[in-house]
Amino acid sequence: MARGCDLCFPGRKAVVFVTGLCDDSCFYCPVSRAKLGRDVFYVNEVPVASVEEAVAEVLRTGASGASLTGGDPLVALHRTLDVARALKSELGRGFHIHLYTSGRRMTPEVARALWEAGVDEVRIHPTERSLLSRVGMVKRYTGMSVGVEMPIAPGLEELAIEAVKTVEAVGGDFVNLNEMEIVEPNARALLARGYTESGERPFTVRGALEAVLRVLEWAAENSSVPVHFCPASFKDSIQTGNRLRSSAARDAYWYEEPTPHGTLTWGEVRGGSPPPGLGEERGGRIMLPPRADLLETVVRMYGGEAYIVEAHPTPSRTPIVSERRIA
Numbered sequence: 001m002a003r004g005c006d007l008c009f010p011g012r013k014a015v016v017f018v019t020g021l022c023d024d025s026c027f028y029c030p031v032s033r034a035k036l037g038r039d040v041f042y043v044n045e046v047p048v049a050s051v052e053e054a055v056a057e058v059l060r061t062g063a064s065g066a067s068l069t070g071g072d073p074l075v076a077l078h079r080t081l082d083v084a085r086a087l088k089s090e091l092g093r094g095f096h097i098h099l100y101t102s103g104r105r106m107t108p109e110v111a112r113a114l115w116e117a118g119v120d121e122v123r124i125h126p127t128e129r130s131l132l133s134r135v136g137m138v139k140r141y142t143g144m145s146v147g148v149e150m151p152i153a154p155g156l157e158e159l160a161i162e163a164v165k166t167v168e169a170v171g172g173d174f175v176n177l178n179e180m181e182i183v184e185p186n187a188r189a190l191l192a193r194g195y196t197e198s199g200e201r202p203f204t205v206r207g208a209l210e211a212v213l214r215v216l217e218w219a220a221e222n223s224s225v226p227v228h229f230c231p232a233s234f235k236d237s238i239q240t241g242n243r244l245r246s247s248a249a250r251d252a253y254w255y256e257e258p259t260p261h262g263t264l265t266w267g268e269v270r271g272g273s274p275p276p277g278l279g280e281e282r283g284g285r286i287m288l289p290p291r292a293d294l295l296e297t298v299v300r301m302y303g304g305e306a307y308i309v310e311a312h313p314t315p316s317r318t319p320i321v322s323e324r325r326i327a
Helices: 003-008 051-061 075-093 108-117 130-143 157-171 188-192 208-222 232-251 291-302
Strands: 013-019 065-070 096-101 121-124 145-152 172-180 228-231 264-272 280-281 285-288 307-311
Touching: 003 013, 003 065, 003 096, 003 121, 013 051, 013 264, 051 075, 065 075, 075 096, 075 108, 096 208, 096 228, 108 130, 121 130, 130 145, 130 157, 145 157, 145 208, 157 172, 157 208, 172 208, 208 228, 264 291, 285 291
Parallel strands: 013 065, 065 096, 096 121, 121 145, 145 172, 172 228
Antiparallel strands: 264 285, 264 307, 280 285
């Protein structure tokens, strides 16, 4: 299994969305309209304005590695190189960086620049067969691990098998097959091509599981290349959940409590006349641990209203569920 996957599964990878710009127009692209085609910059869905802010956000989460994604990071090559260099400089050579690209802009010079900047692993997403050749290019000119990562659904089995053959022929390292998702940004294009949502696996394309089994069976009989299947449900519920739980545990303030879902809860007293030093004052609100008995006592003694709030462990702490009034 690719080293990037080893770190991604337990949620130890930060997701660095380098840019939404891309040379390709994949009909199955799940990237939101707020990002795709726009030169935007995020770390774990938190917008950042500079490489320095990106590194600070990665540090805040306590990640052991980062994935550079988009769009296509090679469209914003200078930013990609700056991010890789800065992460390695701040976190050391052991901090693992993998990068996704169609390979359309990959050249020997670009490959060497990525390697010298600190990228450890490249995953080619072949939007057309000719781009499979980029696996051999990266292998030939650098010491980076390189393989193919692509979605799988009915009709893509032949390309996936061709990817396995190419990776083996050039000495590549892996093939990852992602269960194709059907979500708001790509639903219309998928439906227009005859794809439908699975009745048993919500938000996934019907037949994707059967398609990947055909490829895995072929690979087991005909190839020694490691081929890995990543179900959409694993990415959504386990991988992302692990990353959020890790961030919540690391980033919680003294008055916040991490939940099993990777969110944070805390109590707020709004209004009234609590004395200075009771809790932590933020924006005219008194922050306290999310204990109903404590909040009720404070309101009874000093007035105001008390709530328990829940949010993802992002710097903004924007509430994600309805606030629950306690008193």
